[in-house]
Amino acid sequence: MFNAKTYIQRRSELKKKIKNGLILFLGNNEAPMNYTDNTYHFRQDSTFLYYFGLDRAELAAIIDVDEDKEIVFGNDFTIDMIVWMGPQPTIKQHAAKCGVKITKPLSELETICTNAVKQGRKIQFIPQYRYDNILTIQRLLGISPKKVNDYASMALIQAAAEQRLVKSKEEIAEIEKAVNIAYEMHTAAMRFTKPGMYEREVAGFIEGLALSLGNGLAFPPIFSRNVQTLHNHYYGNKLKDGDLVVNDSGVEAVSHYSSDITRTFPVNGKFTPVQKFIYEIVLAANMTAINEIKPKQNYKSIHLKAAEVITDGLKALGVMKGNTKDAVEAGAHALFFPHGLGHLMGLDVHDMENYGENNFGYDEKTKRSTQFGLKSLRYARPLVPGVVLTVEPGIYFIPELIDKWQSEKKFSEFINYAKVNQFRKFSGVRIEDDIVVTNNGCRVLGKPIPKTVDEVEAVASDKI
Ligand code: GLY
Ligand code: MN
Numbered sequence: 238m239f240n241a242k243t244y245i246q247r248r249s250e251l252k253k254k255i256k257n258g259l260i261l262f263l264g265n266n267e268a269p270m271n272y273t274d275n276t277y278h279f280r281q282d283s284t285f286l287y288y289f290g291l292d293r294a295e296l297a298a299i300i301d302v303d304e305d306k307e308i309v310f311g312n313d314f315t316i317d318m319i320v321w322m323g324p325q326p327t328i329k330q331h332a333a334k335c336g337v338k339i340t341k342p343l344s345e346l347e348t349i350c351t352n353a354v355k356q357g358r359k360i361q362f363i364p365q366y367r368y369d370n371i372l373t374i375q376r377l378l379g380i381s382p383k384k385v386n387d388y389a390s391m392a393l394i395q396a397a398a399e400q401r402l403v404k405s406k407e408e409i410a411e412i413e414k415a416v417n418i419a420y421e422m423h424t425a426a427m428r429f430t431k432p433g434m435y436e437r438e439v440a441g442f443i444e445g446l447a448l449s450l451g452n453g454l455a456f457p458p459i460f461s462r463n464v465q466t467l468h469n470h471y472y473g474n475k476l477k478d479g480d481l482v483v484n485d486s487g488v489e490a491v492s493h494y495s496s497d498i499t500r501t502f503p504v505n506g507k508f509t510p511v512q513k514f515i516y517e518i519v520l521a522a523n524m525t526a527i528n529e530i531k532p533k534q535n536y537k538s539i540h541l542k543a544a545e546v547i548t549d550g551l552k553a554l555g556v557m558k559g560n561t562k563d564a565v566e567a568g569a570h571a572l573f574f575p576h577g578l579g580h581l582m583g584l585d586v587h588d589m590e591n592y593g594e595n596n597f598g599y600d601e602k603t604k605r606s607t608q609f610g611l612k613s614l615r616y617a618r619p620l621v622p623g624v625v626l627t628v629e630p631g632i633y634f635i636p637e638l639i640d641k642w643q644s645e646k647k648f649s650e651f652i653n654y655a656k657v658n659q660f661r662k663f664s665g666v667r668i669e670d671d672i673v674v675t676n677n678g679c680r681v682l683g684k685p686i687p688k689t690v691d692e693v694e695a696v697a698s699d700k701i
């Protein structure tokens with residue numbers, strides 16, 4: 238974790254924005270896999286990490302803004318627990334690390350909340366995503382589980398989102414560490430992958446690297462020859478000579494700041510001419526977007542610019558036709574590029590997604606589109622220095638979607654279906670980098686990961 242000063246300063250900023258009442262923070266608990274003591278990998282809640290930095294299960298905290306008091310709640314380990322888990326810092330020692338002086342056992346959280354409810358004091362909390370914490374809110378505040386998130390505080394969401402949106406130098410350094418681990422993971426995967434292997438052999442190999450170099454993977458990796466399935470978590474296919482394979486994987490640094498990188502590469506180390514042609518369209522979209530990113534630009538316009546580059550490339554391939562801007566405005570390109578250009582990244586790989594994307598990624602001036610493809614853009618607002626985002630265009634040939642659109646003759650003025658059908662088995666290409674917006678543009682984070690055709694072929698053909 239960072240120095241206590243960082244957390245003291247973050248909480249003091251928050252208190253300036255939330256002017257009264259109590260702010261309630263619930264840390265995460267252990268999550269059982271199949272019985273209580275056999276748990277999933279523990280992951281602390283990111284809001285709790287942001288304001289308190291404490292990476293331990295079964296903690297909660299309150300900021301009493303009216304009385305300017307901060308309290309961390311938790312139970313010290315009993316001797317029984319120490320026998321099984323070794324000596325552990327006390328709650329007081331934990332709290333000191335984030336500059337909180339008052340600690341209390343968890344049972345007192347209930348007393349404080351119940352009294353506050355009786356006195357009609359405002360208690361603000363962020364939306365909850367863990368079912369046990371939803372039940373805790375029910376117990377503490379008397380809100381029915383189904384309604385808990387209806388009572389989440391919009392003022393708190395917006396205050397926390399505004400703070401977390403712009404990353405400090407120390408946060409960017411942590412994200413960069415995570416990208417540098419991803420560099421190791423992605424280059425090793427290119428070298429390790431060979432025709433005849435199962436996807437799971439490489440998925441398991443990169444997971445081991447992520448664990449050995451940091452805090453493990455930031456999300457279940459997408460390692461698949463079926464690039465056209467966007468979030469594919471199946472690893473049972475055999476990789477063939479001539480296949481493209483996608484590796485969309487990122488890691489958490491020990492601090493929990495994440496990376497999210499995608500590379501698509503030929504299993505045998507050499508692109509075919511058509512693979513190279515389509516790869517270079519996606520590469521041009523990725524690089525054009527990166528060149529266009531600068532403060533005040535809104536991310537939606539960058540997404541649309543990338544869509545135009547993809548449309549131009551697909552026109553050159555013969556699968557699209559007509560006026561590029563008209564095709565993009567209509568959404569015809571989304572047959573091939575059905576997702577958003579990118580998302581915020583930080584303590585969460587999709588940063589703050591639990592706050593509700595529309596609460597920080599969009600605003601009155603930038604409304605979320607309902608158009609297929611564009612509606613999946615997670616962040617659309619104007620950029621400011623310090624914002625960290627992914628840039629991840631792709632081109633996919635999804636047979637089921639092609640069939641549906643073709644049967645509806647959808648956008649037949651922009652799509653040459655006879656030609657599209659020649660690529661039904663192509664699968665797809667995605668290229669994803671992590672960038673930080675600077676004062677006059679943006680910077681790609683971390684050690685450059687092979688990206689041009691020559692760079693990728695050089696590494697992917699140098700097998701280990
Ligand atoms: N790994 C999912 C994504 O790139 O957003
Ligand atoms: Mn990704």
Ligand code: MN
Pocket residue numbers: 497579580627629669
């Ligand atoms: Mn991503």
